Amino acid sequence: MFDMTNNDQQEKKQETAEIVVWDEKYATGIEVIDVQHKKLVELTNQLYVACIAKPDMLQTVFKEAMHKMVEYVHFHFDDEIKLLKTINYPQLNEHKKMHDILIKDILEAAKEYNEGKHFVPNHFVRTLKDWIFSHIAIHDKTYGFYVKEQIHNGSLSAQALKV
Ligand SMILES: [Fe+2]
Numbered sequence: 001m002f003d004m005t006n007n008d009q010q011e012k013k014q015e016t017a018e019i020v021v022w023d024e025k026y027a028t029g030i031e032v033i034d035v036q037h038k039k040l041v042e043l044t045n046q047l048y049v050a051c052i053a054k055p056d057m058l059q060t061v062f063k064e065a066m067h068k069m070v071e072y073v074h075f076h077f078d079d080e081i082k083l084l085k086t087i088n089y090p091q092l093n094e095h096k097k098m099h100d101i102l103i104k105d106i107l108e109a110a111k112e113y114n115e116g117k118h119f120v121p122n123h124f125v126r127t128l129k130d131w132i133f134s135h136i137a138i139h140d141k142t143y144g145f146y147v148k149e150q151i152h153n154g155s156l157s158a159q160a161l162k163v
Contacts (some may be wrong), residue, residue, distance in 0.1 A: 019048040020129050026136045028144030030161050033083065036076045037136055043069050044129050051121030062121055066110050073106060073132075080140075086160055087150065089143055098139060102131055 022041045027034050043065070050065035051058070077099040084092045106128065113119045150156035 017049050017052060018045045019125060020044050020133055026133065026141075028136075028140050028147075030083070030144060030147055032162065033080065033140065033144075036079065037140070039072060040076065040132060040136075043072055044125070044132065047128070048122075048125045051125050058121070062113070066113065069128075070106060070110060073103065077103065083161065084143060087143075087147060087156060089146060091142070095139060095143070098135060102135065105131065 020041050022038055026037055026041075028037070047062075047065040047069050050061040053061045081092070081096055081099070084095060089095065109119070109124050109128075113121070113124075147156065147161065151158060
C-alpha cells in the first residue's frame with residue numbers, strides 16, 4: 001500500500017497552500033471584475049506556494065510567480081480604470097491613486113528581492129494579500145454599489161460593464 005512519507009505530505013501541503021480564499025465579501029457584482037479578482041486570488045496563492053518552496057528552488061520559482069503577479073495586477077488595474085471611466089465613477093482619480101500606490105509598493109518590494117536586500121518572501125506575500133484584498137473588499141465594493149445604484153435608477157446599462 002502507498003505510504004506517504006512526511007516529506008511527501010509536506011510537499012502536498014505546499015502545492016495546495018492557500019493564503020487567501022475567494023469569498024462573497026470580495027464580490028463587486030460586476031462579472032468581468034469578479035473573474036479578474038478570482039484570478040488575483042489564484043496568483044496570490046501561487047506566490048505563497050512559491051515563497052515556501054525549497055531554498056534551492058526559491059529564487060527561480062518566486063521570481064517567476066512575482067513576475068506573473070506584477071503583470072496581472074497591471075493588466076487588471078488598467079481594465080478596472082477603463083471601466084470606472086466608462087461609468088463616470090465620481091471617485092475615479094482617488095481610486096487610480098490607490099492603484100498607483102499599490103503598484104509602486106509591489107514594484108519596490110520586487111526590486112528589493114532582486115537586489116538581494118533583506119526581504120522575507122513569506123512576510124511580503126501576507127502584506128501583499130492584505131493590500132490587495134482589503135482594497136477589493138472596501139474600495140472596489142464601493143464602485144460595485146455605485147454601479148448597482150446606477151443600473152437601478154436607469155442611468156447605466158449592463159452592456160456598459162463589458163470592459
Ligand atoms: Fe481597484
